[in-house]
Amino acid sequence: MADRNADLVVETAHLTKIYQNRQIALNDATLTIEAGAVLGLLGPNGAGKTTFLRLILGLHRPTAGWAKVFGRAMNPNAADLRRRIGYIPTNPQFPKGMTPIVYLDYIGRLFGMPRDARKPKLASLIRAVDLLPHSGEPIAYFTPGMTARLAVAASLINEPDLLIWDEPTHGLDIEARRSMLELIKTLAAQKTLILSSHNLTDVDEVCNHAAVLNKGQLIFHGSLQDLKGRIRKNHYELDLEGDQKSITKALALLRAMKEVLSALLRHRRLDLKLTDDVANTAVLAQVFQTLFDNKVTLVSVRSVGMQTEQAYLDLVEREESRGFTRLYTPAEAA
Numbered sequence: 001m002a003d004r005n006a007d008l009v010v011e012t013a014h015l016t017k018i019y020q021n022r023q024i025a026l027n028d029a030t031l032t033i034e035a036g037a038v039l040g041l042l043g044p045n046g047a048g049k050t051t052f053l054r055l056i057l058g059l060h061r062p063t064a065g066w067a068k069v070f071g072r073a074m075n076p077n078a079a080d081l082r083r084r085i086g087y088i089p090t091n092p093q094f095p096k097g098m099t100p101i102v103y104l105d106y107i108g109r110l111f112g113m114p115r116d117a118r119k120p121k122l123a124s125l126i127r128a129v130d131l132l133p134h135s136g137e138p139i140a141y142f143t144p145g146m147t148a149r150l151a152v153a154a155s156l157i158n159e160p161d162l163l164i165w166d167e168p169t170h171g172l173d174i175e176a177r178r179s180m181l182e183l184i185k186t187l188a189a190q191k192t193l194i195l196s197s198h199n200l201t202d203v204d205e206v207c208n209h210a211a212v213l214n215k216g217q218l219i220f221h222g223s224l225q226d227l228k229g230r231i232r233k234n235h236y237e238l239d240l241e242g243d244q245k246s247i248t249k250a251l252a253l254l255r256a257m258k259e260v261l262s263a264l265l266r267h268r269r270l271d272l273k274l275t276d277d278v279a280n281t282a283v284l285a286q287v288f289q290t291l292f293d294n295k296v297t298l299v300s301v302r303s304v305g306m307q308t309e310q311a312y313l314d315l316v317e318r319e320e321s322r323g324f325t326r327l328y329t330p331a332e333a334a
């Protein structure tokens, strides 16, 4: 039988980090990342994303649990393993006086690349990240977009199979962000990527897997499709037209329906939530009939959700409201 773990690029078990015996930054995170995955690491500020990435990189030692990369245990001494990873921290900084050519050459030397391999490599990287016109300029004059592209080039110099990029689109304008996303899509065809991000639209566009951290707790890990599948589906937005009296009357009737969880009207846009597990087509038919009977015109209707952002917010919100129930199940509490 084929080894199920052979294709795992990252594997963590009960990975835990407590800083200075005070701050629980990551608690018991167990997950696997397969070769070829593009994983979006999501979570509010302080959720533990950077801590998680730094543990995978072996830049921190775990307080408990372990991380394996390419099937081998990662730790601060595993420099050879780290060479197979291309890392970009949040807001990468570079020596301001160097030019991209000098800097990339320096990084290549650190990786032990011979000169005749270094030169063509850095030239092709500079071209790939679109820095050719600026290759001789001091980094001090670079825009955030140019700096981000230089970081990408630096993270690729050693031809790593795994890329770990912490908020790669942070601080970029629309054009620079677009070019970064296109670059990620190209790389995704050849490498495994872990991208930490606050931008759900970016994750939606380039990732196929997601992991969600909240207060150090891994609250979701799976495909992006799965994450979206967890969304509360019975949520709609209806744009209405009609006189105020008719709309108010229709609204009262809708609110009286037992299948309607909430019906909120704002500027003729009706936010309608139905109870879980109802046959939504039947209930919506009833909703439309009620509007029609009251001479309210339906201008448009759309299903809210099936968006990563909505799914993510639902997940974090539900986790927040669950609180202690995660630890104390009813059986234990009794």
Ligand SMILES: Nc1ncnc2c1ncn2[C@@H]1O[C@H](COP(=O)(O)OP(=O)(O)OP(=O)(O)O)[C@@H](O)[C@H]1O
Residues within 6 Å of the ligand: 019, 020, 023, 024, 025, 043, 044, 045, 046, 047, 048, 049, 050, 051, 052
């Ligand atoms: N070196 C450290 N010493 C003490 N506490 C730390 C250290 N690094 C991080 N923390 C704390 O650990 C928690 C998780 O931080 P981390 O930077 O991993 O979160 P994050 O999800 O990356 O946040 P952000 O999105 O704001 O970058 C936070 O409460 C943070 O203050």
